Amino acid sequence: MGSINVRNNKLYLDFRFKGVRCREMTTLEDKAANRIRATAVLKRIEAEIQLNQFKYSHHFPNSKNAQKFDAYMPTGEGGVCAGPKYDLVREFVEQWLLERKAEWRPSQLRTIEDILALYVLPRFGDVVLNDAAERYDFTSPWKSIKTLPVNRKPVHPFT
Structure with a gap:
């Protein structure tokens, strides 16, 4: 504000x-x-x-x-600003880090950068981006797929 x-x-x-x-x-x-x-x-x-x-x-x-x-x-x-367009997860992660750096302590930032560098970017860095669909008005193909129902037993904690 x-x-x-x-x-x-x-x-x-x-x-x-x-x-x-x-x-x-x-x-x-x-x-x-x-x-x-x-x-x-x-x-x-x-x-x-x-x-x-x-x-x-x-x-x-x-x-x-x-x-x-x-x-x-x-x-x-x-x-009107169209917003940045990202094709790869790597590009999105770089911009996301720039936007969020001010919110984190230096130790948190180092931890997040390490996690991204060691695990996320080597595996998903060159994958076409699909997870930021809501943020940049991209309709995700998974949006219309419903989750499967899970059978759960009723819980009665006071009996």
Whole structure:
């Protein structure tokens, strides 16, 4: 969740995009009406981020971060971010690690990187990706297959 802060009597937006903390200065002075406007803009930005439709340069065309993120994300039709396209598990894992690094302690990160390097990537690194189907609007062929029923005995713990 982002926030509105003040520096030199000007409002700036503070939010996270792709695991990176972004702070963008506005030309609005610190007044109640301007805070309401900035809050509305921040809510719109966060909604677009959630929907994977956020285009950094659309909101902040003169920002250094705009160039960085635009180089990172290809655009789809109409200038809306299409999201990164991955064909292999290896490509997805690399991007996933970049997005999640900030959430983990260094020891956790080393453990996860070791597990991926020793077990996952050697076996599945060159396999076509199917597990991130929900994340990138890819319809999985396994979606319509139902699991088999499992016969279970009823449990009566108090008898």
